[in-house]
Amino acid sequence: MPAIDKEKCTGCRTCQTYCTVDAIMxxxxxxxxxxxxxxxxxxxxxxxxxxxxxxxxxxLVGFYKQxxxxxSDPVENxxxxxxxxxxxxxxxxxxxxxxxxxxxxxxxxxxxxxGLGVYLRDAEKVAMACAKAGFKLAPQEESPLAALMPxxxxxxLEDGCLDYRLLSVIIExxxxxxxxxxxxxxxxxxxxxxxxxxSVGLISRVDEKGHCKALEFLDELGIPQPxxxxxxxxxxxxxxxx
Amino acid sequence: MTHSLHRxxxxxxxxxxxxxxxxxxxxxxxxxxxxxxLEFIAVAEAxxxxxxxxxxxxxxxxxxxxxxxxxxxxxxxxxxIFTKREQVVDFLKQIKEKDLGMSVIISGVLSEVIxxxxxxxxxxxxxxxxxxxxxxxxxxxxxxxxxxTTMCGHHMIPPKFVSHVIRRVKKGKVSxxxxxxxxxxxxxxxxxxxxxxxxxxxxxVAEEDKG
Numbered sequence: 001m002p003a004i005d006k007e008k009c010t011g012c013r014t015c016q017t018y019c020t021v022d023a024i025m026x027x028x029x030x031x032x033x034x035x036x037x038x039x040x041x042x043x044x045x046x047x048x049x050x051x052x053x054x055x056x057x058x059x060l061v062g063f064y065k066q067x068x069x070x071x072s073d074p075v076e077n078x079x080x081x082x083x084x085x086x087x088x089x090x091x092x093x094x095x096x097x098x099x100x101x102x103x104x105x106x107x108x109x110x111x112x113x114x115g116l117g118v119y120l121r122d123a124e125k126v127a128m129a130c131a132k133a134g135f136k137l138a139p140q141e142e143s144p145l146a147a148l149m150p151x152x153x154x155x156x157l158e159d160g161c162l163d164y165r166l167l168s169v170i171i172e173x174x175x176x177x178x179x180x181x182x183x184x185x186x187x188x189x190x191x192x193x194x195x196x197x198x199s200v201g202l203i204s205r206v207d208e209k210g211h212c213k214a215l216e217f218l219d220e221l222g223i224p225q226p227x228x229x230x231x232x233x234x235x236x237x238x239x240x241x242x
Numbered sequence: 243m244t245h246s247l248h249r250x251x252x253x254x255x256x257x258x259x260x261x262x263x264x265x266x267x268x269x270x271x272x273x274x275x276x277x278x279x280l281e282f283i284a285v286a287e288a289x290x291x292x293x294x295x296x297x298x299x300x301x302x303x304x305x306x307x308x309x310x311x312x313x314x315x316x317x318x319x320x321x322x323i324f325t326k327r328e329q330v331v332d333f334l335k336q337i338k339e340k341d342l343g344m345s346v347i348i349s350g351v352l353s354e355v356i357x358x359x360x361x362x363x364x365x366x367x368x369x370x371x372x373x374x375x376x377x378x379x380x381x382x383x384x385x386x387x388x389x390x391t392t393m394c395g396h397h398m399i400p401p402k403f404v405s406h407v408i409r410r411v412k413k414g415k416v417s418x419x420x421x422x423x424x425x426x427x428x429x430x431x432x433x434x435x436x437x438x439x440x441x442x443x444x445x446x447v448a449e450e451d452k453g
Contacts, residue, residue: 017402043398043428074297074396075430091370093267093345100368108370114248114388115397116381141268167397191376199248200373210356210366218373226371228256230247230349233334233359234367236267237343 001038001058001065002045004031008054018049020167021117039117039167040069064148064161071144072167091203095232098240099142105180105214106203107135109187112168113199120148120169121162122194126187127155127171133186137173145169174203181217188221201230245395246321246349246433247372250388255442256351259393259435260324262286262294262333263347266316271343276314278342283311285340286322289332294322295432303426303436323435327354334362386446390439394429403428411447418443 004015004024011029016022023037024044033044044055060066091100100106109126112118123145131137131154140146148157155171175183180202187200204212210231218225246261264282266272279296286294287307295301299313314320324330330348337346348355352369359366375382382388383401386408391399407421416424422439 017406018400019402020397020400022402041398043400047428074398091368092263092265092347094368095345096267096270106370110248113395113397114250114375114382114392115401116378187376194377197375197377197379197382199375201247201370202373203368203370206366206369208365210352210359210369212369215371223373226373227253227351227353228247228249228349228372229352229355230347230370230372231352231355231359231366232345232347232368232370233362233364235334235337235343235364236265236345237271239367 001035001040001060001069002033002042002055003058004033004050005054005056006030006032008052010052012051014051015044015049015055018044018047020115021165036163037165039072039165040065041072041167042069042075046075064164067147067161068164068166071169091201091230091232093236094203095234095239096236098242100174100203100205101240101242102205103177104174105177106174107172107183108201108203109171110168110199110201111171112166112196114197116196117165117167118169118196118198119163119165120157122196123169123171124155124157124162125193126190126198127157129155129186129190130171130173130183131155133182134179135173135175135183137171143170143172145171177213180214181221184221184223202226245431247370248375248395249392250385251392251442253351255389255438257327257354258325258441259350259438260327260330260355261347261349261433262291262322262324262330263349264320265345265347267345272316275316275318275344278344279314279318279320280311281340281342282320282337282344283307285333285336288336289324289329291322291329291333292325292437293426293432293434294320295430296320297430300430301426301432301434303423303432319431321431321433323433325435325437327358330355330358331361334359334364338362338364386442389442390425393434393439394431395433396429396431398428398430399425399434400428408443408446411443412450418447
């Protein structure tokens with residue numbers, strides 16, 4: 001993890017401007033990194049921000065610490081999903097993977113985004129609420145978070161990881177179209193219980209006008225109609241027609 | 243990942259901001275992608291993609307195009323931006339013609355992207371719709387900062403650095419364009435729209451000067 005050499009630090013505080021989550025503290029005329037707030041994104045190291053070269057990397061000890069870094073730093077590849085950082089393939093390859101088929105709805109819930117970061121205990125709350133409402137959480141091959149989830153039918157995470165803070169982490173999965181309303185309702189309830197933000201993406205097969213059935217019940221749930229989207233125009237091969 | 247999906251800021255500004263991706267599917271078409279990746283880059287350059295990159299090297303605003311090309315591997319992810327709908331149409335048309343078989347994504351305002359698909363003769367297969375930000379929105383930074391930081395969806399851009407750049411622009415130490423490029427250096431994927439960012443900084447500085 002990043003650390004600051006107290007001997008070299010002159011207390012100029014330049015590094016604080018470069019921390020993505022305000023984890024660099026100033027005390028006794030020196031800067032130090034709060035290990036409970038740091039998400040291991042390594043921006044301070046990669047951007048070589050310290051004029052005295054006082055920031056250095058200490059070994060990441062233990063699986064959770066390494067997980068925290070791989071998920072928070074997009075330059076790293078996740079070993080199982082093959083995708084860099086916290087990413088997943090979600091809609092990006094749906095034309096080939098057929099991960100979200102007709103009659104199904106996918107959700108990508110980007111916990112901690114934008115910019116606040118997330119303790120895994122909050123990610124667990126959301127995953128469990130969704131699972132309880134009938135959401136099928138994605139397995140390890142598709143979602144990095146599943147590596148910490150012994151039973152994807154509950155969304156419960158390993159107890160040892162809950163106090164780790166990540167820059168963000170994605171809860172992903174799918175459900176039958178008719179269950180989507182229940183899942184979004186559960187999400188609306190649990191949003192009041194977490195101490196961070198999350199960004200929600202709804203993934204669906206669409207007609208030629210870019211519409212899908214799920215958009216029809218958003219008004220009823222008090223969710224604004226989306227104005228942005230990530231559009232997959234079906235140019236991958238072999239094309240999934242399901 | 244959802245890092246191009248949840249951009250914020252006023253809609254007119256977002257209409258000058260499109261993100262393109264080339265994606266390989268794990269276990270299906272993810273071997274020896276380099277020749278196809280080079281074709282994508284050629285098309286992106288031909289239609290004037292203002293910034294693009296590969297997370298394994300970085301954005302073209304920071305690294306040479308040759309260096310990015312040399313480093314392409316099967317783990318690469320190519321992504322970039324356009325600032326005009328016409329570029330999206332041209333890009334999709336040319337990629338369709340080349341029939342490379344890799345997945346393509348265009349992220350942006352739907353009222354612009356869907357018609358662009360139609361003009362290019364391609365049909366949307368699937369969409370990831372942004373349902374916005376939920377939870378403790380009271381903890382978020384101000385709208386200008388968010389409009390800038392959300393252009394790097396991995397959130398590699400520190401909010402304090404945005405304030406730092408705006409202060410420097412206000413003092414006349416750097417131009418809005420130079421400030422935008424400083425911010426772009428944080429985003430390794432190459433999807434930071436520095437052209438839009440310079441507009442946002444300009445607007446913010448003008449507002450503060452007035453007020």
